[in-house]
Amino acid sequence: MRIAREENLVVIAQGGNTSNVEGATPSPGWPDDLNRRTVVLQTARMNRILAIDPVNNTAHVEAGVVLAKLAEAAKEADRLFPLSFAAEGSAQMGGVLATNAGGVHVLRYGNTRALTLGLKVVLADGRVLDLTRSLRKDNAGYDLKQLFIGSEGTLGIITEAVVKLEPRPQSRTVLWLTLADLKAVEGLFTALEREAGPTLTAFELIGRSPLVSAITVRGFTPPTDPADWQVLAEISHMRADDADAANERLTDMLGELMDAGLITDGAVSQSEDQADALWAIREGIPGAVKRQGGNVKHDVSVPRSRMVEVIERTTAALRAAVPMSEPSIFGHYGDGNLHFNVGAVAGSLTKAIFAFEDEIHRIVHDHVLAAGGSIAAEHGVGAMKTLELERTKDPVELDLMRTVKRALDPEGRLNPGRVVRTEGF
Ligand SMILES: Cc1cc2nc3c(=O)[nH]c(=O)nc-3n(C[C@H](O)[C@H](O)[C@H](O)COP(=O)(O)OP(=O)(O)OC[C@H]3O[C@@H](n4cnc5c(N)ncnc54)[C@H](O)[C@@H]3O)c2cc1C
Known part of the structure; x- marks a missing residue:
């Protein structure tokens, strides 16, 4: 960094370069003189x-x-x-x-x-x-x-x-449950939290569309037929032999959840291999969705209590404004975090959805913000969301962010134009 200062260079730190928001590389539109002095x-x-x-x-x-x-x-x-x-x-x-x-x-x-x-x-x-x-x-x-x-x-x-x-937990039980309807996710989360307390270590919500992508692209076979919504939940056990008793109890619980009208079907892993196989479906979704292409992406968070409302209202608003849009939603329901991707309905040209990209971003983000949410939950801002951050952030918050940037990097040497823009860039 001392040399960069002497030579007037700009520095972009890069690790695995997995950034989903164009954070770890120069942007295609950067002017030549900036590219020439970027390391x-x-x-x-x-x-x-x-x-x-x-x-x-x-x-x-x-x-x-x-x-x-x-x-x-x-x-x-x-x-x-x-x-x-x-x-x-x-x-x-x-x-x-x-x-x-x-x-x-x-x-x-x-x-x-x-x-x-x-x-x-x-x-x-x-x-x-x-x-x-x-x-x-x-x-x-x-x-x-x-x-x-x-x-x-x-x-x-x-x-x-x-x-x-x-x-380190020594074993875990993974449940794969198909929801009776979206609203049932709230009752299911409460029931599992009551059952498992802090040993409930993951609660993922998966829509039909991304699941079908994973099945089509990667050949996964989930234990139940795809439903509009499914949940993958994980419960960890500190002792290996805790798993058998837990599996028995959780299998009984499936009947109770069905009687309560929350789920329509489900499976409980009986071994580490089965737990891995269920997780592989969930972990395979981002890659499968990416391989299929044609998604306008959003990584948003809202309070858990507003999640159902946001999904329903945003989907309705999208369908009204962009009739060819088809939401493909999955994410970390337990954390109030959704990957709210928007593709084109079957039969349309996949790439055609990008003609509506700005409108789609605005609809999704405005619904999320109206519910007290965030437009960047876990992937960050990078170069892709700086303008949207400027459009949506409270001016005082944005001003303080710029003050911090100017204090620590007054010459704009570190990853310029990312997160917050300051004068000159
Ligand atoms: C398939 C997939 C699934 C993902 N799932 C999740 C998920 O479930 N949850 C989640 O939170 N995230 C998820 N991510 C995003 C992931 O967290 C980030 O991409 C990852 O943490 C960035 O690590 P990296 O080493 O690849 O960083 P890079 O992509 O190389 O860099 C990311 C940013 O960090 C900066 N940076 C890198 N190294 C340094 C450094 N040493 N000092 C200062 N700045 C640095 C870069 O300049 C850039 O702005 C996913 C990404 C992919 C591709």
Whole structure:
């Protein structure tokens, strides 16, 4: 960063380059003079796990450690690093921290922010900010690391982190349940939460359209016929032999949930292999949807209590405004986070939906914001949502974000034009 300053270079930090929002590469429309002085700083070779402390339950890692490698190392120490999502085999910890990634276990363990105790960051002027403390309590002044978590490479380059580990569950039960209707998801969530308490570690909602994509593109065979809505839920057990009793109880519970009119069908995994097979369907959805192409994407969050209303109202508004639109919805219901993608109805040209892209974004985001939600739940803002952020953010909030950017990167050297734009870019 010192050299970048001397040579007037712009620096984009890049980890696994899995960004869904065009965050880790120059944008196609950048002017030539900016492209010529842009450096992509790849962290793949900073890939050491520096320490695992099983007493403090922490891991100290470099930015280039691939998420799945950290999860493996934690498992070898009989601990859990609970962050998990489909791109975990490529995403690096620097990118994970810079996007405040969420994933499938946020319901139980929180997102990256909740799992981070310390950071080391190289600032735009080349100074090193060493915050690699591994404390669960530290009120000695402002908590500066929070500025860099989720800052998408715009405020500093993360080089190291200290993250929390958790006791490792020894087994789990995965349920695959078809809902009687969308509203039933609320009663089902409450019933499973009451049954499992904090051992309910995931609760995913899957619409018919993305499930059919996964079946068509990847050849998955779910245990029940596709319904308009299905749920994948996971319950973790701290002891391996807890699973048998839990499976028996949960199988009985399926009958009760059917009698209550919440579900129409369901399956309970009876082994780790069956649990993996059910998760593979869920994890296969983003790739299958991407392979089919032709989706206008949204990564939104709303309070769980507004989720059903938002899905129903937004779908109706889309169908009225863009009759060829066909929502393809899946996501982390437990966290109030949906991937609300919009494709074209069968029989239309797939790519034709992009003619309505701006209108579709506006309809989806306005419904989400009206319900007290966010237009960037877990994938970040990147280059793709900066203008939408400007359109929708409270001006005071936006002004403070720009103040922070100017304070930490006054020359606009770090990932310019991403998240918030400042003068000149
Ligand atoms: C198939 C798929 C499924 C996904 N599912 C989920 C999910 O369920 N939940 C979820 O939360 N996310 C999900 N994501 C998004 C994922 O969290 C991010 O893409 C990932 O965490 C970014 O890591 P990366 O190493 O690839 O970062 P990159 O893509 O390389 O970079 C992402 C951003 O971080 C910045 N950055 C990278 N490294 C650093 C660094 N060392 N210091 C400062 N800034 C840096 C970049 O400049 C960029 O702005 C998914 C992505 C894919 C492709």
